[in-house]
Amino acid sequence: MIAYILRRLFQSIVVMLVVGLVSFSLFRYVGDPVATMMGQEASVADRAELRERLGLDDPFFVQFANYLGRAASGNFGISYRLQQPVMELILSRLPATLELAFVSGILAFVVGVSFGVYTALNRSGMLSSSIMTLSLIGVSLPTFLIGILLIWLFAVELRWLPSFGRGETVRLGYWTTGFLTPSGRASLILPAITLGLYQMTLIMRLVRAEMLEVLRSDYIKFARARGLSNRAIHFGHALKNTMVPVVTIAGLQLGSIIAFAIITETVFQWPGVGALFINSVQFVDIPVMAAYLMLIALIFVVINLVVDLLYYAIDPRLRIEQSGARH
Amino acid sequence: MTDAARNGEPAPPLVEVKGLRRVFDLSKPLLNRLLEGGGRVSLTAVDGVDFSIRRGETFALVGESGSGKSTIAKMAVGLLRPSAGSVTIDGIDVAGKASADTQRRMRRRIQMIFQDPYASLNPRWRVHAIVEEPIKAFGMLPDAKERAARVGELLSLVGLDPRDGQKFPHEFSGGQRQRIAIARALASEPNFIVCDEPTSALDVSVQAQVLNLLRELQDRLGLTYLFISHNLAVVRHVATRVGVLYLGRLVEEAPARELFSDPKHPYTRMLLDAVPDIEMEGKERLTIAGEIPNPVNPPSGCHFNPRCPFVMPHCKTVVPPVLDRGNARVRCHLFAEG
Amino acid sequence: MTEPVLSVRNLIVEFPTRRGVLRAIDDLSFDIAPGEVLGVVGESGAGKSLTGAAIIGLLEPPGRVAGGEIRLAGERIDNLSPERMRTIRGKRIGMIFQDPLTSLNPLYRIGDQLTETILTHEPISARAARDKALRLLEEVGIPAAETRLSAYPHQFSGGMRQRVVIALALAVDPQLVIADEPTTALDVSVQAQIIALLKRICADRGASVMLITHDMGVIAETADRVCVLYAGRLAEIGPVRDVVKRPQHPYASGLMAAIPSLAGDPDEKLAQIPGSMPRLGAIPRGCAFNPRCGYAFDRCRTERPDAYPAGASQAACFLHDAASALPPEVAGRAAEAGIQVARVPAEARP
Amino acid sequence: ETLRWARVGDALTLDPHSANEGPTSTLLHHIYETLVERGLDGSLQPRLATEWSIHADDPTVWVFKLREGVKFHDGADFTAEDVVASVTRVTSETSDFKGLHAAVAGAEAIDDYTVHIKTNGPSPLYVQNLTNFFIMDKGWIEANGVENPQDFKAGEEKYTVRNTNGTGPYVLESRDPEVRTVLKLNENHWAEKPAVTEIIYTPIKEAATRVAALLSGEVDFVQDVPVQDIARLQETQSVAVTTGPENRTIFFSYDMTSDSLISLAGDNPFKKPEVREAMALALDRDAIKTVVMRGQSVPGAQNVPPFANGYDAELDAYGAPDYDKAKALLAEAGYPDGFSVDFHCPNDRYLNDEAICQAFVGMLGRIGVKANLVSQSRTVHFPAIQNLQVDFYLLGWGVPPFDSQYVFDFLVHSREDARGGWNGSRYSNPEVDAKIKSLATETDLEKRDATIAEIWKQVQDDRVFLMVHNQVLAYATKANIEIAVHPENQPSMTNVTFK
Amino acid sequence: MNRFARIWDSDVAWSFRHSPVAMAAAFMALLIVLAAALAPLIAPYDPFNPATLNLMDGFTPPMEPNMISGNVYWLGTDNQGRDIFSTILYGARISIFVGFSAVVFAMVLGIGLGLTAGWRGGWVDSALMRIADIQLSFPSILIALLIFGIARGLIPPSMREDLAIWVLIVSIGLADWVQFARVVRGATLVEKNKEYIQAARVIGVRPVRMVLGHILPNVMGPVLVIATISLALAIIAEATLSFLGVGVPPTQPSLGTLIRIGQGFLFSGEWWILLFPSITLLALALSVNLLGDWLRDALNPKLR
Numbered sequence A: 001m002i003a004y005i006l007r008r009l010f011q012s013i014v015v016m017l018v019v020g021l022v023s024f025s026l027f028r029y030v031g032d033p034v035a036t037m038m039g040q041e042a043s044v045a046d047r048a049e050l051r052e053r054l055g056l057d058d059p060f061f062v063q064f065a066n067y068l069g070r071a072a073s074g075n076f077g078i079s080y081r082l083q084q085p086v087m088e089l090i091l092s093r094l095p096a097t098l099e100l101a102f103v104s105g106i107l108a109f110v111v112g113v114s115f116g117v118y119t120a121l122n123r124s125g126m127l128s129s130s131i132m133t134l135s136l137i138g139v140s141l142p143t144f145l146i147g148i149l150l151i152w153l154f155a156v157e158l159r160w161l162p163s164f165g166r167g168e169t170v171r172l173g174y175w176t177t178g179f180l181t182p183s184g185r186a187s188l189i190l191p192a193i194t195l196g197l198y199q200m201t202l203i204m205r206l207v208r209a210e211m212l213e214v215l216r217s218d219y220i221k222f223a224r225a226r227g228l229s230n231r232a233i234h235f236g237h238a239l240k241n242t243m244v245p246v247v248t249i250a251g252l253q254l255g256s257i258i259a260f261a262i263i264t265e266t267v268f269q270w271p272g273v274g275a276l277f278i279n280s281v282q283f284v285d286i287p288v289m290a291a292y293l294m295l296i297a298l299i300f301v302v303i304n305l306v307v308d309l310l311y312y313a314i315d316p317r318l319r320i321e322q323s324g325a326r327h
Numbered sequence B: 001m002t003d004a005a006r007n008g009e010p011a012p013p014l015v016e017v018k019g020l021r022r023v024f025d026l027s028k029p030l031l032n033r034l035l036e037g038g039g040r041v042s043l044t045a046v047d048g049v050d051f052s053i054r055r056g057e058t059f060a061l062v063g064e065s066g067s068g069k070s071t072i073a074k075m076a077v078g079l080l081r082p083s084a085g086s087v088t089i090d091g092i093d094v095a096g097k098a099s100a101d102t103q104r105r106m107r108r109r110i111q112m113i114f115q116d117p118y119a120s121l122n123p124r125w126r127v128h129a130i131v132e133e134p135i136k137a138f139g140m141l142p143d144a145k146e147r148a149a150r151v152g153e154l155l156s157l158v159g160l161d162p163r164d165g166q167k168f169p170h171e172f173s174g175g176q177r178q179r180i181a182i183a184r185a186l187a188s189e190p191n192f193i194v195c196d197e198p199t200s201a202l203d204v205s206v207q208a209q210v211l212n213l214l215r216e217l218q219d220r221l222g223l224t225y226l227f228i229s230h231n232l233a234v235v236r237h238v239a240t241r242v243g244v245l246y247l248g249r250l251v252e253e254a255p256a257r258e259l260f261s262d263p264k265h266p267y268t269r270m271l272l273d274a275v276p277d278i279e280m281e282g283k284e285r286l287t288i289a290g291e292i293p294n295p296v297n298p299p300s301g302c303h304f305n306p307r308c309p310f311v312m313p314h315c316k317t318v319v320p321p322v323l324d325r326g327n328a329r330v331r332c333h334l335f336a337e338g
Numbered sequence C: 001m002t003e004p005v006l007s008v009r010n011l012i013v014e015f016p017t018r019r020g021v022l023r024a025i026d027d028l029s030f031d032i033a034p035g036e037v038l039g040v041v042g043e044s045g046a047g048k049s050l051t052g053a054a055i056i057g058l059l060e061p062p063g064r065v066a067g068g069e070i071r072l073a074g075e076r077i078d079n080l081s082p083e084r085m086r087t088i089r090g091k092r093i094g095m096i097f098q099d100p101l102t103s104l105n106p107l108y109r110i111g112d113q114l115t116e117t118i119l120t121h122e123p124i125s126a127r128a129a130r131d132k133a134l135r136l137l138e139e140v141g142i143p144a145a146e147t148r149l150s151a152y153p154h155q156f157s158g159g160m161r162q163r164v165v166i167a168l169a170l171a172v173d174p175q176l177v178i179a180d181e182p183t184t185a186l187d188v189s190v191q192a193q194i195i196a197l198l199k200r201i202c203a204d205r206g207a208s209v210m211l212i213t214h215d216m217g218v219i220a221e222t223a224d225r226v227c228v229l230y231a232g233r234l235a236e237i238g239p240v241r242d243v244v245k246r247p248q249h250p251y252a253s254g255l256m257a258a259i260p261s262l263a264g265d266p267d268e269k270l271a272q273i274p275g276s277m278p279r280l281g282a283i284p285r286g287c288a289f290n291p292r293c294g295y296a297f298d299r300c301r302t303e304r305p306d307a308y309p310a311g312a313s314q315a316a317c318f319l320h321d322a323a324s325a326l327p328p329e330v331a332g333r334a335a336e337a338g339i340q341v342a343r344v345p346a347e348a349r350p
Numbered sequence D: 001e002t003l004r005w006a007r008v009g010d011a012l013t014l015d016p017h018s019a020n021e022g023p024t025s026t027l028l029h030h031i032y033e034t035l036v037e038r039g040l041d042g043s044l045q046p047r048l049a050t051e052w053s054i055h056a057d058d059p060t061v062w063v064f065k066l067r068e069g070v071k072f073h074d075g076a077d078f079t080a081e082d083v084v085a086s087v088t089r090v091t092s093e094t095s096d097f098k099g100l101h102a103a104v105a106g107a108e109a110i111d112d113y114t115v116h117i118k119t120n121g122p123s124p125l126y127v128q129n130l131t132n133f134f135i136m137d138k139g140w141i142e143a144n145g146v147e148n149p150q151d152f153k154a155g156e157e158k159y160t161v162r163n164t165n166g167t168g169p170y171v172l173e174s175r176d177p178e179v180r181t182v183l184k185l186n187e188n189h190w191a192e193k194p195a196v197t198e199i200i201y202t203p204i205k206e207a208a209t210r211v212a213a214l215l216s217g218e219v220d221f222v223q224d225v226p227v228q229d230i231a232r233l234q235e236t237q238s239v240a241v242t243t244g245p246e247n248r249t250i251f252f253s254y255d256m257t258s259d260s261l262i263s264l265a266g267d268n269p270f271k272k273p274e275v276r277e278a279m280a281l282a283l284d285r286d287a288i289k290t291v292v293m294r295g296q297s298v299p300g301a302q303n304v305p306p307f308a309n310g311y312d313a314e315l316d317a318y319g320a321p322d323y324d325k326a327k328a329l330l331a332e333a334g335y336p337d338g339f340s341v342d343f344h345c346p347n348d349r350y351l352n353d354e355a356i357c358q359a360f361v362g363m364l365g366r367i368g369v370k371a372n373l374v375s376q377s378r379t380v381h382f383p384a385i386q387n388l389q390v391d392f393y394l395l396g397w398g399v400p401p402f403d404s405q406y407v408f409d410f411l412v413h414s415r416e417d418a419r420g421g422w423n424g425s426r427y428s429n430p431e432v433d434a435k436i437k438s439l440a441t442e443t444d445l446e447k448r449d450a451t452i453a454e455i456w457k458q459v460q461d462d463r464v465f466l467m468v469h470n471q472v473l474a475y476a477t478k479a480n481i482e483i484a485v486h487p488e489n490q491p492s493m494t495n496v497t498f499k
Numbered sequence E: 001m002n003r004f005a006r007i008w009d010s011d012v013a014w015s016f017r018h019s020p021v022a023m024a025a026a027f028m029a030l031l032i033v034l035a036a037a038l039a040p041l042i043a044p045y046d047p048f049n050p051a052t053l054n055l056m057d058g059f060t061p062p063m064e065p066n067m068i069s070g071n072v073y074w075l076g077t078d079n080q081g082r083d084i085f086s087t088i089l090y091g092a093r094i095s096i097f098v099g100f101s102a103v104v105f106a107m108v109l110g111i112g113l114g115l116t117a118g119w120r121g122g123w124v125d126s127a128l129m130r131i132a133d134i135q136l137s138f139p140s141i142l143i144a145l146l147i148f149g150i151a152r153g154l155i156p157p158s159m160r161e162d163l164a165i166w167v168l169i170v171s172i173g174l175a176d177w178v179q180f181a182r183v184v185r186g187a188t189l190v191e192k193n194k195e196y197i198q199a200a201r202v203i204g205v206r207p208v209r210m211v212l213g214h215i216l217p218n219v220m221g222p223v224l225v226i227a228t229i230s231l232a233l234a235i236i237a238e239a240t241l242s243f244l245g246v247g248v249p250p251t252q253p254s255l256g257t258l259i260r261i262g263q264g265f266l267f268s269g270e271w272w273i274l275l276f277p278s279i280t281l282l283a284l285a286l287s288v289n290l291l292g293d294w295l296r297d298a299l300n301p302k303l304r
């Protein structure tokens, strides 16, 4: 186990380094930060001087090495755009994204699993077919359009829910949460649905497919032959076995949720790291972009690790194999 | 079986297996071993096996699951490299470094028939392509027409209709598939065929067809077989000589008749006893206690000692040597001199 | 005669498919007496497993019982509601499947699977269920049963797993146990142990056994009576000695002859039945076996035989129908092969 | 009353001298104050300075009389020393405004309420550069060690990025960058009390969401209203829309000097006056106004806003497109089949910038000129213009000092020191250059205006620019709110009134 | 039986003929694809030729005459005076082309690497799978954005318009290969231990032929299923990238670009600019998804 974690950690570091290198080498193509940092009155000489001061003229590897050196000591620099320490900016935006991702993840997971189980158990029912088809509509339209349509319907026409932002937030130490206020909770609904829709469909179909597979397995047949109740078979035996692969994929999807939040956050003016990133791209705010990409890589890596550990927790086969003997 | 073999005239051995050994490394990655302790773990699947097969003979290997039968078969056809020892065909080492040309000619003469007729034929290929593949691979008949004719011939030889070549494997029953597999094996005109449990997936009525076919082909083409099975009754019907494997070691090797009439090693005896008695003579049976041990850490001394009814103290510590007893060879302390 | 534990009458199992309805079991009847072991043999695809599944009510859809009836101790069970049927499964009919590796849920401990089964059918406390589970494990010969209760299936060897499966099937003392190829996946040396265990434990409890297998050797050692299936139909049924030693149906006799045995001359060619069993969609008219049968005559190609008495057995073959007008040459050959032809025409008598 | 205010972007920083950027200055005008400010009509209005003039004896010195009794938010008195400190700070190395104060040699407090700012030569227009020059408290600067604006190299955040101490009408209550900034009324402010007592400022990036927020009543005032929504919003009962001209011209320009173009090797059609004229004849300004801008633009031919000094209605007049004549001119210039050239356009900077370019591509297509549209972010577009990497492009230009010299300096003058930095046309006319230089120091305004007119004449004759239109600003509010459009798009909430 | 009859009679064809949903979806998909493919023949206008556009025709509502020119357009016009109907046809052409090519690209790459990893095993496998991990730890949208960034930097502006589509294809495809690679690798690991492969080894068949001739045909089933699902996703991804402003050039709008343009008019009353392209995209993606769904079930023998 320890060896496993160590190896994963090592791999993770490599992954992060590669991500850093790749993203860093791409920034030069996004545009010239100096162009956006200075007013139009700035002279050519002024711009050159600022570029020099930012170290943008240094060779690529020097820039990268400098960046790594600073990043290693926790200093991700100052945002070119908002002039605040990047670390602080990202940390202040992270709760919004994490809460949104959490709620959409839970939504996707709960709804996805229940629908998946239902459609697997009632394979040919009218309702199942409708659920299956309707769920596809959700993934057949781009997220941004779904978001805008939701805003139009629920915020403008019906006026039930807010159209943008996070509502009132409460500060708990470093964390700001929208869970504790009515407006905060109301604000979560639309973005969470928009963001979770795709994953929900995915999980639902996955659960359905896995469940059908499991229901055909010998041990389910044997459980039936022993006269166990349908409840025990479906929710005790079948569901648990279904969850092993589902948890892995759903876990990895959580990472995508965070990444895909870029679009949802933009549409709903959700003050999370995704919106921060998009704004930074438009401003060529290199320190923020670099930190964001590393953060996303880190989140993925961590999720990967957690999912693997979860896998060990669920599946006794893996757990015991670790400790050796078979007989 | 050729007449020569049946008459017991000494023919020179075609296949010789000497000190064959194969070890699989099951160790965890280095880092795990460093952190969690535990050294290298290895599994000796085949351990010092010697035997030879004469031209036109059938040598059968029997043994329970995991005893190393398939591993020997794979080494015999060059699918696996031995960790030690060698398999030679007509004096050429299968895994050796003979010239490419020699190697190629030698390989052509070895073929294999597998256990599962459903998995041994590529489901996406038509039967004629399957049978044709060895001919193409060894560049035997450059002309497509000739090849097609040869495929038809081979299909007829195994009792199928040449027109069946247009079909896909899934359109055939298990027995017919095994015939296709045999036709493929014969395509490169081999004289040594390794049959790894060729009938264990088949029903008895079909099994009889396949076994009869194999024998018929042997008579007609003078083939030499290494025949692997866990079914002693089947082995009795095909083998000239039989080797009994237990956890990678050949515990007894004898002419077929002798082995069945006068089994020596306790394991062989118990195996024979375990065969259900279809004749219903109600004979006394000696059921084997326990199950085959984990091959990763087999019992010390004689591997069979924990299940042996005649176990002696030194069975647990001393590996029994191979003892010649007439035409038979046994690995058991019971047969030690004195 | 006591009432049979199981009585199957004219059972028909069908699969509606795109190419029409396939009849996988066609007009099958047999009984199992209390305490009896009935062997069911036949080639792969003959319908052995389907028969078992039909009896226990676990046909996979779209398969369905399309006719006939199944009675358990006199009570009709083929038309019960799923809920009622569930209370019979496990409680009155136990089932053992072929592959012990996949029969056990890999994510649950052995003990939990046992107690779950016991508690489903018996109103006892969890504590008591656990004790019972422990006793069961001991009974099927699992050493250190106490500690093994909390083990997972993958920690057992194949033979041990099959022992657990037997314990599960017999957990609440069913009247009938259906064992579908319980030893096929096991090694020769273990097979004998498991068969012995199964036989002993069922005898102890007075349970009847329907032993499905294609291994005649196992049948010969274990069964009281044997039922030979061919293409979903009954070929022959009778006491084990008779069927094995003096098979009366040409298929059964061909089958017996094809089995390599440890006796006899090893150099002799094995007897073989030409051809192979027909696929479900293409079962020939008349007797399903007629194209492969060495004794087939006109009637066999048009009419389907009933089961006729043949010695101590019953065989679905016109050779045994006294009403048949047998071609003398056929009758002669049959008689020579040891088949007790019902009425040998005068010309053929010696 | 509380006013919830939304626009596309947030102020980048609260440091008054660190980002010369519209939204930043707009917000800071509520917290800090300038010496002079731009009125709604574009004229200079007194703010912290009550009077200003060029020193009677020394044309290189500007004299400012300061307002008395003004206090900073922390209670400190506003004095001439604060102005001096602010001048020092705004001209420092890391100031983003130093370009506007490049002429400054130094500032001197004559007494508590008089300041002299000395320039390196006569700078008659210097005061026009002060509309975004915020005054900070000297004591506060020193106490917090913020003598210089943000220095990125240092890797440390300046205190001023998040903390303020101005003299303005509102006090910073809380700020979460890009989320929400709350300002409260400054009870001690010197001017009349405005109707708005609390400002909640939220940026909303997506246009549709912004409009949705207004329609659903979640904000009261939206800047940056998409032009296509204006008509609809005007029809909506609960919403009012105010429009007004903006100080920004949108025009095309092209490399009219080089012998060879980047995207057309070996040739430069733009060098030929006929080609430039043909392109002008192909531009249908009215169609762009009607369709692309939905009526929300002021088409013209002279690229300087009407309220800026040097505007000439005559030069600004334009005719209908004439495709036949344009084609004939092209043929005359040797391009009977037209030519193909890259056309660079920003897609995230001006109102419907990309759509304007697209429309022009179609118009050029009609005369056989194939313009390959390269539309990209301003972060790439602007550096490309500055680095002379584009042949033909769209650009917008605001004129904060409201004087043509600003246009000439950056867009017309040959590239030289601080001048000509945006001159992507590579136009270089020594005579014109000399005239432009003279404007900077010319104190005789009449003479100066004449020179400006001369330059414009020349520039228009040479067709250095192909002007499209002046942008129009639209503010959408709840129906009960009134706010006037500010030409610099720097609305002040002190001007808001409730009905 | 001739080839056609055999195909007609196959299980997959049968299940197709008996699934109304699959047939409806196929009909819909075919309709859109055909209409798109034949756009130059069907479309009344050529919206991609700016010279033919009349700006003054902009914002004409569906079936109503334009106030100035009097032209009538079935589905109205957009902000550049493009006929929406024609633009949808041409746009669908681009979307389908981009989606299809991206999937083919991802498929070829994924299958190639998956086969290599599965067949070679060992460090090659580990290395490729680590790369896949890295790829996965980079959200696909970001990858596409970054590739777009690189391409923008590397391609001279004059070629950008022509190459934009290819860049898009590569960006979407590159973000998508991992799932193909993983599935193919898994299937290869299973197949390579099957006895027919060993039989081929005994014969001495060369590795390349072994992989391409024996293994590849046997792993195509799951690949096809993923490909259909990916196709729908790729079409949506193209739309999303266009939304982020890095898609195809605005002068040659795809469905996604059209939707992006149209969503700006959601509140301004020109609903048709958004509605019709959205419906087309929905119909296209939905029908492809439904087809993929059906194919998954049809190819899974256990579900039959």
Ligand SMILES: Nc1ncnc2c1ncn2[C@@H]1O[C@H](COP(=O)(O)OP(=O)(O)OP(=O)(O)O)[C@@H](O)[C@H]1O
Residues within 6 Å of the ligand: B024, B025, B043, B044, B045, B063, B064, B065, B066, B067, B068, B069, B070, B071, B072, B230, B295
């Ligand atoms: N590639 C391998 N890696 C590790 N262990 C292996 C490998 N191949 C075989 N073994 C082990 O070697 C031993 C012998 O295997 P082999 O397949 O030869 O047995 P067998 O006698 O053919 O059994 P069966 O009757 O089940 O086919 C077994 O314990 C098996 O687990």
Ligand SMILES: Nc1ncnc2c1ncn2[C@@H]1O[C@H](COP(=O)(O)OP(=O)(O)OP(=O)(O)O)[C@@H](O)[C@H]1O
Residues within 6 Å of the ligand: C015, C017, C022, C024, C042, C043, C044, C045, C046, C047, C048, C049, C050, C051, C060, C061, C062, C063, C214, C280
């Ligand atoms: N779901 C199904 N659809 C169609 N036919 C089926 C289905 N299940 C079983 N069959 C057919 O029913 C027949 C009997 O099958 P069954 O499983 O009972 O055979 P078996 O005698 O148990 O064979 P084996 O020895 O291989 O287990 C076979 O021909 C099989 O193909």
Ligand SMILES: [Mg+2]
Residues within 6 Å of the ligand: B069, B070, B071, B196
């Ligand atoms: Mg084997």
Ligand SMILES: [Mg+2]
Residues within 6 Å of the ligand: C048, C049, C050, C180
């Ligand atoms: Mg079966």
